Amino acid sequence: MSFWQRITLIPRQWVYSLVWLAVIIPLIFPVSFKISTTPEAQKLYDTVEAIPDSSVVMLTFDLWPNALAETEPMTRTALHHLFRKNCKIVTVTTIPLGGPSLAERVTREMATQYGKVYGTDFVNLGYRANYVSVLKGMGSSIEMIYPTDNSGTILSELPLMQKVKSYDDIAMIFVVADNGIIDTWVSIVNAQYGKTIVAGVTSVMAPKLYSYYGTGQLSGLLGGMKGAAEYEQLVGKPSLAVIGMGIQSLVHFLLIAMIIFGNLGYFMMRRAKKGEGA
Amino acid sequence: MSFMEAFQIWLMAFFTLAIFSFLYRDNPVYRFAEHLFAGLSAGYYVALYMDTILYQQLWIPMSTSGEWWLIFPGFLGILMFTRLMPKFSWLARFGLAFVMGTTAGIAIMAELHGKVLYAIRGTIADQVSGGQVNYVLAAIVVIGVTTTLLYFYFSKEHRGVLGGAARVGIWFIMISFGASFGYTVMGRVSLLIGRVYFLYSDWIGSLSKIF
Numbered sequence: 001m002s003f004w005q006r007i008t009l010i011p012r013q014w015v016y017s018l019v020w021l022a023v024i025i026p027l028i029f030p031v032s033f034k035i036s037t038t039p040e041a042q043k044l045y046d047t048v049e050a051i052p053d054s055s056v057v058m059l060t061f062d063l064w065p066n067a068l069a070e071t072e073p074m075t076r077t078a079l080h081h082l083f084r085k086n087c088k089i090v091t092v093t094t095i096p097l098g099g100p101s102l103a104e105r106v107t108r109e110m111a112t113q114y115g116k117v118y119g120t121d122f123v124n125l126g127y128r129a130n131y132v133s134v135l136k137g138m139g140s141s142i143e144m145i146y147p148t149d150n151s152g153t154i155l156s157e158l159p160l161m162q163k164v165k166s167y168d169d170i171a172m173i174f175v176v177a178d179n180g181i182i183d184t185w186v187s188i189v190n191a192q193y194g195k196t197i198v199a200g201v202t203s204v205m206a207p208k209l210y211s212y213y214g215t216g217q218l219s220g221l222l223g224g225m226k227g228a229a230e231y232e233q234l235v236g237k238p239s240l241a242v243i244g245m246g247i248q249s250l251v252h253f254l255l256i257a258m259i260i261f262g263n264l265g266y267f268m269m270r271r272a273k274k275g276e277g278a
Numbered sequence: 279m280s281f282m283e284a285f286q287i288w289l290m291a292f293f294t295l296a297i298f299s300f301l302y303r304d305n306p307v308y309r310f311a312e313h314l315f316a317g318l319s320a321g322y323y324v325a326l327y328m329d330t331i332l333y334q335q336l337w338i339p340m341s342t343s344g345e346w347w348l349i350f351p352g353f354l355g356i357l358m359f360t361r362l363m364p365k366f367s368w369l370a371r372f373g374l375a376f377v378m379g380t381t382a383g384i385a386i387m388a389e390l391h392g393k394v395l396y397a398i399r400g401t402i403a404d405q406v407s408g409g410q411v412n413y414v415l416a417a418i419v420v421i422g423v424t425t426t427l428l429y430f431y432f433s434k435e436h437r438g439v440l441g442g443a444a445r446v447g448i449w450f451i452m453i454s455f456g457a458s459f460g461y462t463v464m465g466r467v468s469l470l471i472g473r474v475y476f477l478y479s480d481w482i483g484s485l486s487k488i489f
C-alpha cells in the first residue's frame with residue numbers, strides 16, 4: 001500500500017484524536033498568537049465608548065447553553081466595559097433554556113466585582129415567550145411585557161425600572177446571540193424604533209450579519225471566539241477567548257494540513273488509477 | 279466547594295464525555311445521554327409553555343387584572359388541538375388564520391422596512407461612498423448580487439447571456455458558502471475548546487479541591 005493510499009484510509013478515530021491532542025496540549029502548555037483587531041470589533045468598542053457614562057444599556061442573553069464557549073466571554077467583557085462606564089444595565093433573553101440562568105449568574109458575578117447593586121445598577125428581566133411580540137411590545141411599554149423581573153419582583157418596585165419605560169429610555173442595545181434572533185432585533189428594534197444596536201454572535205451566525213454591519217444597521221459586530229478575543233483585548237480584560245484563540249489557531253493549522261494531505265492523497269490515487277487503466 | 283457543586287460538575291463531565299464517546303463509535307453510554315437530553319428537553323418545554331404562556335400570559339391577566347377578553351385568544355388556542363380529532367380538525371383553521379395573519383402583518387413590515395430597503399441601498403449607495411478602492415469593491419458587490427439573483431431566476435432556461443451570468447453567480451455563491459463553512463468550522467472548534475476547557479479547569483480542578 002502506497003503512502004497516499006495510507007493517508008486516505010486513516011481511521012476517523014485517529015483524526016479526532018489528533019484534534020483532541022491539538023486542543024489539550026496547548027491548554028496545558030499555553031501558546032499565544034497575535035490577535036489583530038478587525039474594523040467591526042473596533043467599531044463596536046467605539047460605539048460603546050461613545051455613549052455617555054451612566055446611560056441605560058440593554059444587554060441581551062439570547063443564548064443556548066451549547067454555544068457558551070463563544071458567547072459567555074462576550075457577555076462578560078461587555079459587562080466589564082459597561083460597568084466600568086457606570087452604565088445601568090437591563091438584561092433580557094428570548095431563549096428559555098439557559099438564557100435566564102446565565103444572565104442571572106454572569107451579571108451577579110460581574111456586579112459583585114464592580115460593587116453594583118441589583119435594582120439600582122442592573123436588572124434582569126429574564127424570559128418572556130413569543131420573542132417577536134416581546135421585541136415589538138417593549139417599544140411601547142417594557143412593563144406591559146415584563147410585569148415582573150426574573151425573580152418575580154414587580155417592576156415598579158425596582159428603582160432603575162421606574163426610569164426605564166420603553167426603548168426611548170435606553171441608549172443602546174448590546175445583543176449577544178447564537179441564533180437568528182438578531183434578524184428580529186435589526187428589523188424591528190433598529191429599523192422601526194431607530195435604536196443603536198451592536199452585536200456579538202457565534203461564528204456560524206457571523207457571515208450573514210456582515211450585511212447588517214455594511215448597511216449600518218449594526219453599529220459593531222463580534223464574530224465568534226475571534227471577535228470575543230478582539231473585544232477582550234480592546235477592553236483590556238484578556239480572558240477565556242484570548243486563551244482559546246491560541247488553541248483555535250493550532251487546530252486550524254492541523255485541519256488545513258489534513259485537508260491538504262487528504263486532497264493530495266485523492267488526486268495521487270486518481271492519477272495512479274488512470275496510469276493503471278492506460 | 280460544596281458537595282452539590284462538585285456533584286453538578288461531575289455530572290456535567292460525565293455527560294460531556296458520554297456525548298464525545300460517539301466519536302469512537304455509537305455505544306449505550308452515548309445513547310443514554312442522548313435520550314436523557316431529549317426527554318429532559320421535552321419535559322422542560324411542556325412545563326415552560328404551561329408557565330410562560332398559559333399561566334403568565336393568560337391566567338394571571340384574567341384572574342388579577344380582570345382581562346377576561348383574553349378568553350378569545352385562549353379559545354382560539356384550544357381550537358388548534360382539534361387537529362387531533364379528524365371530524366373537527368377544520369376548526370383549527372380559525373386559530374391558524376389568526377396566527378398567519380398577525381405573523382404576516384408583522385413580518386411584511388419588518389422584512390420590507392428592516393431588510394429589503396436597507397439591503398438595496400447597501401448594495402449600491404453605501405458602497406460607492408468613499409475612496410476609489412470602494413468603487414471597485416462596489417462593482418464587485420453589484421456584480422455578485424445581480425448574478426446571484428439571476429442564478430435563482432428559473433422562469434427562463436439558463437442559456438446564452440442569462441446562462442453566463444448565472445455561472446458567474448454560482449462562483450459568488452460558492453465563495454459565500456466557503457466563508458460560511460470556514461466560520462462554521464471555527465465555531466465547532468470553539469465549542470470543542472469550551473468543553474475541553476471545562477473538563478480541564480472545572481472537572482480536573484475539582485479533584486484538587488475534593489482530595
